[in-house]
Amino acid sequence: MRDNPETRAAAVAAGDRRALARAITLVESRRAADRQAADRLLSALPQPDPPALRLGLSGTPGVGKSTFIEALGLKLADAGHKVAVLAVDPSSARTGGSILGDKTRMERLARHPRAFIRPSPAAGELGGVARRTREAIRLVEAAGHDIVLVETVGVGQSETLVSEMTDVFVLLLAPAGGDELQGVKRGIMEIADLILVNRADGAMQAQASATRADYASALRLMRPRPGDPEGFPAALCVSATTGTGLDAAWQAVADLARARSDSGALAERRAAQDLHWFRQEFERMLRDHVHANPALAPVAARLEAQVGAGQRSPTAAAAELLRAVTGD
Amino acid sequence: MRDNPETRAAAVAAGDRRALARAITLVESRRAADRQAADRLLSALPQPDPPALRLGLSGTPGVGKSTFIEALGLKLADAGHKVAVLAVDPSSARTGGSILGDKTRMERLARHPRAFIRPSPAAGELGGVARRTREAIRLVEAAGHDIVLVETVGVGQSETLVSEMTDVFVLLLAPAGGDELQGVKRGIMEIADLILVNRADGAMQAQASATRADYASALRLMRPRPGDPEGFPAALCVSATTGTGLDAAWQAVADLARARSDSGALAERRAAQDLHWFRQEFERMLRDHVHANPALAPVAARLEAQVGAGQRSPTAAAAELLRAVTGD
Structure with missing residues (x-):
């Protein structure tokens, strides 16, 4: 890790897989020195032109998400795309587990020369x-x-976060009885661009079709996103094991992405995402600044002790820390 | 709203219901002047001693949450407690709807002299x-x-947020087939202290018992929270309509709260919650400060424009704004 940021960025941009893996390890590090190096590396990266397609994908455990991602990833990689699969699993820190962490998952995709798979960062x-x-x-x-697939499990706010960093958001669901429809969280229905009912094969075929129709009806009650083509959000059947419906599902994703790109909606969406990221980065850097600054760190520590002991209201303590930071 | 903070705080503390309703309207306001008045009012409030019990409650739409809260609330109010019911519904801004917003909900509880019900703030x-x-x-x-009940629907991160502001978190679920168990999000199972299977009456009795046993098995796989009594997290059956199991459910909540209070775990939990709140308040105040400050506002506006246009990386822009704020 002793290379300078420009050398590292060049190695990543040249497609060096080990350099890429190391660079991701660097941005995942929580050491302050690594953080500085990571910020400089990120600033030195070239912007891809044309932009990559960022696809968010969520599904409850057991729905067949890995099988689906592997089938879709192989199809795209075989067609000449370079496919990356990343994961967001906020529960991995707590449970010790991690989606994509199991080395036996997506074995065939992992071995494909045009695919790159990275498990969720386990910390924090x-x-x-x-x-x-x-x-x-x-x-x-x-x-x-x-093509970048960002996978998540339906825990807490992870789906919202993934939809905030991707261009198109897909929800993978299992066939279900009609009564269960209400169990799908309204918030998730609202961010999904495409619902795929998996396991549309063999004995489950009919139930999958019925479930798809139920979701399609529910989606018609949602307001369409301004500017999206007719028919979206959509619901389709797929079978990750037989491959049925996979082409149509990918076509729907590509059609939506192209329509959003042509209308300028994609550029707007990414601009809003970057602004959000800017604000979050600012808050993170400010936190680091307060804790590294010899004049501010003791003030913050005292206020935290007082708040923790119930001697000071959080609001009053926050006002005092603000005065210390801004020097007002 | 022309009273000074001390007068307002005294009226709230004296149990004046109109003063309380107005004070909540004040903290919900987004006007800067109201925000200042709200901060001063909050600082002037007395701390209740002994502390109130804060109970978080989540359940999917249709599970009978209002009926349950009304039944539990009436039982507690009739027993001499003063009960408040608040709600967190992050989707209310988007959908225009709002849980607790329907005036016909919990009519009997709303009329009880020792109960106070407030819908979710609709904005933001x-x-x-x-x-x-x-x-x-x-x-x-x-x-x-x-006793403060904080109700939420299962949308996005709302359950986590409510568990972060309450002492005990209860999940209300409907009877279901065994296959659906995996549909309950792992993250929610992890924050639930008590799972109540509602509708344990009439024809649903047997299914409710079977569902309860399924959840109890699943809960046994979770690590118990350090210091919690034997048997928690627990799963019980209730019927909000017949009242069956309501006493036992409340007893479980009260037992858990008392054990946590006796062991000091409750005080620790509240201290951690207050620290979290302190950090969030600081970030909110800093945002307000940047946008109100004549030297900083134009810098922030320029950086936001550059980030939105893709001319500047979010990370680099955040670093520049930090230098402007801290004067380094």
């Missing part, structure tokens, strides 16, 4: 996991991956 | 809704409510 709160994933997206794109 | 992002709800908790507690 959701904001930190989200930041490191956004930075990993920039890195894999600089390395020439033109 | 999740962080803002959370802040206003935390402030409403402080207000109803200062007004003498010794």
Whole structure:
């Protein structure tokens, strides 16, 4: 890790897989020196032109998400795309587990020369996991991956976070009885661009079709996103194991992405995402600044002790820290 | 709204219901002058001693949450408690709807002299809704409510937020087939202290019992929270319509709260919550400061324009804004 940022950025951009893996490890590091190096590396990265397609994908455990991602990833890689698969799992820190962490998952895709798979960073709160994933997206794109799949499980706010860092958001669901429709969270229905009902094969075929129709009806009740083509958000059937419906599903994703790109909606969406990221980065840097500054750190420590002991209201303590930081 | 903060705080503490309702409206306001008045009012509030019990409650739409809260609330109010019911619904801004917003909900509880019900603030992002709800908790507690129920729907991160502002978190679920168990999000299972399977009556009785047993098995796989009594997290059956199991459910909540209070875990939990709130308040005040400061506002505006146009990386822009704010 002794190379300078420009050398590292050049190695990543040249498609050096080891350099890419190391760069992601660097942005995932919590050491202050690594953080500085990571910020400089990120600033030195080239912007991909044309931009890559960022696809968010969520699904409850057991729905067949890995099988689906592997089938879709192989199809795209075989067609000449460079495909990266990243993951956001905010529960990995707590449970010790990690989606994509199991080495036996997606074995065939992992061995494909045009695919790159990276498990969720195992450390820290959701904001930190989200930041490191956004930075990993920039890195894999600089390395020439033109399709980036960001996978998440339906825990807490992770779906919202993933939809905030991707261009199109897909929800993978299992066939279900009609009564269960209400169990799908309204907020998730609202951010999904495409619902795929998996396991549309064999004995489940009919139930999958019925479930798809139920979701399609529910989606018609949602307001369409301004500027999206007729028919979106959409619901389709797929079978990750037989491959049925996979082409149509990808076509829907590509059609939506192209329409959003042509209308300028994609550029707007990315601008809004970058602004959001800017604000989050500012807050993170300010926190680091307060804790590294010899004049501010003791003030922050005292206020935290007082708040923790119930001697000071959080609001009053926040006002005092603000005065210390701004010098007012 | 022309009274000074001390007069207002005294009226709230004296149990004046109109003063309480107005104070909550004040903390929900987004006007800068109201914000200042709200901060001063909050600082002037007395701390309740002994502390109130803060109970978080989540459940998917249709599970019978209103019926359950009304039944539990009436039982507690009739037993002499002062009960407040607040709500967190992050989707209310987007959908125009609002849980607790329907005036016909919980009519009997709303008319009870020892109950106070307040719908979710309809405006803004999740962080803002959370802040206003935390402030409403402080207000109803200062007004003498010794039990505060905070209701939420399962959208995005709202359950996590509510668990972060309450002492005990309860998940209300409907009877279901065994296959659906995986549909309950792992993250929610992890924050639930008590799972209640509602509708344990009539034809649903047997299915509710089976579902309860399934959840109890699943809960046994979770690590218990350090210091919690044997048997928690727990799963019980209730019927909000017949009242069956309501006493036992409340007993479980009260037992857990008392054990946590006796062991000091409750004080620790609240200290951690206050610290989290302190950090969030600081960030909110700093944002307000930057946008109100004549030297900083133009810098922030220029950087936001550059980031939005893709001319500047979010990370580099954040570093420049930090230098401007701290004067380094």
